[in-house]
Amino acid sequence: MSDASSTETVRYPAVVLVTGAAGGMGAGHARALAARGVHVCVADVADTAPVVARIRAEGGSASGHTLDVADPGAWARVVAEIRDARGELGGLVNNAGISRRLEFLDTSDEVWERVMRVNLFGPFYGMKAVAGLMRDSGGGSIVNISSIAGQIGYFSPAYSSSKWGLTGLSKSAAGAFAKWGIRVNSVHPGLVDTPLLDGADAFVASAVASVPAGRTARPEEVTDVVLHLLSDRSTYLTGSEVTVDGGLTSNGLYHRIVAESGGARA
């Protein structure tokens, strides 16, 4: 074991940009990073002021940035704001995402295009926009929030395709940016208790029956993985998929069969 891995100190980049950080899991990631001494650039189409104010009230450092991730011009402006104000960037969490739980034949061209633009084009524009500043900062870590819908078939074609695309985009970027000391990994949450699941009670109840852990994830359980991937505890992890799903994709089928048939020997 090296000296570095035997010490208790975990190091994070000085400045990290989190998209979709005005609410849901993104806000949780932002607060957790700020609590560890990171300056967090809180970016969202929605109002970031409440999250920034909360981080500051908790003793942390944060700045708010208006950003529609589907707009490459907005990315250029936000990265320029960060370069001017902080001079460096060591982490990006491409967390912003939208979900439309529409079956295949109910998915209109408009829904298809918007979901792709936010969930897939957004991280592409984002990684292109930050790469130069991260290189100039000595390297960094990019965490792309995909989903288990980006690892298995999922009924909603736009969401699933966008997240599968993000899985591949992450691996492509990991190869492209390794020369600059920039790591890129994707995180694949299963069902997480956030507003994204609002109004989907029947869907969630049915899905939980296939989760060996027997419950949805707490947002903090995804935050812990994001923190790990941003930290100096994951320096040899790049191009990897980290699945955070309570065993759903690896064991959900047989878990459900065993539960419904009354035991493995039934």
Ligand SMILES: NC(=O)c1ccc[n+]([C@@H]2O[C@H](COP(=O)([O-])OP(=O)(O)OC[C@H]3O[C@@H](n4cnc5c(N)ncnc54)[C@H](O)[C@@H]3O)[C@@H](O)[C@H]2O)c1
């Ligand atoms: N909740 C789950 O069960 C779950 C499971 C797997 C993956 N995910 C993924 O995790 C990420 C976060 O999900 P969540 O549950 O916290 O969602 P959420 O809906 O609670 O929050 C999403 C945030 O993204 C912002 N946003 C939406 N469109 C944007 C845009 N164009 N530009 C910038 N910001 C935008 C919203 O304003 C919001 O603050 C998403 O990428 C989602 O696909 C969620």
